[in-house]
Amino acid sequence: MAHTLLTEDLSFKENPLFEQLISDLIKQNYSICDNFFELKLVDSLRERLKTLHNHSELKKAAIGNKVNESISKAIRGDYIQWIDEQQADSAEHLFFEAFNTFKNYLNMTCFMGILHQEFHYAVYPVGTFYKRHLDTFQNDDRRKLSMVCYLNDDSWNKTNGGELVIYPENSDEVIIHPLPGRVVIFESQLLEHEVRPVLNDLRLSITGWFKTR
Ligand SMILES: O=C(O)CCC(=O)C(=O)O
Numbered sequence: 001m002a003h004t005l006l007t008e009d010l011s012f013k014e015n016p017l018f019e020q021l022i023s024d025l026i027k028q029n030y031s032i033c034d035n036f037f038e039l040k041l042v043d044s045l046r047e048r049l050k051t052l053h054n055h056s057e058l059k060k061a062a063i064g065n066k067v068n069e070s071i072s073k074a075i076r077g078d079y080i081q082w083i084d085e086q087q088a089d090s091a092e093h094l095f096f097e098a099f100n101t102f103k104n105y106l107n108m109t110c111f112m113g114i115l116h117q118e119f120h121y122a123v124y125p126v127g128t129f130y131k132r133h134l135d136t137f138q139n140d141d142r143r144k145l146s147m148v149c150y151l152n153d154d155s156w157n158k159t160n161g162g163e164l165v166i167y168p169e170n171s172d173e174v175i176i177h178p179l180p181g182r183v184v185i186f187e188s189q190l191l192e193h194e195v196r197p198v199l200n201d202l203r204l205s206i207t208g209w210f211k212t213r
């Protein structure tokens, strides 16, 4: 009996990166992580997104069926493509593996009850933005955590704009540059945020959500 208990205890391995993310989320409802992925994986995902973009396979993002296109355009200007986990290429497979590991860790340590996830590529061309919003605005309160992964390369300059701005309720806005490999995770139901206009270059990312049932 004692032996069983011991092996069960050892089967859980604390992950310092995930612990940091979780403690940030508890403290401030968001976390910024610059070493979630290996940069080589970020390179592969960027190439995949650029290929999709060059083949015009991305679609103008919508904000709900009831809203007509011109209103939609005044709110967000990005182009997206959802990523099908079943059809993932090798880079996307590693991407899902990283987030599945994090999801299982959250469910094990924080009892978050995450059952589903969804991710899409996004491209913001020059002049596009996403006005201040909450990610649960489409009458879908299953979204618990929002995740954004930036795929720009080293040549991304802070003067390119396209900052993510997070608006915590009781403190100053937080301005986050979309730097290569950076991952931002935040509480979908609590934090309003926006993407400031892109002034130069293409802003590349993957955005996703962990959802309860
Ligand atoms: O790309 C970002 O920084 C945030 C995107 C976003 O807010 C969204 O897709 O809901």
Ligand SMILES: [Fe+2]
Pocket (backbone or CB within 6 Å): 133, 134, 135, 146, 193
């Ligand atoms: Fe959002």
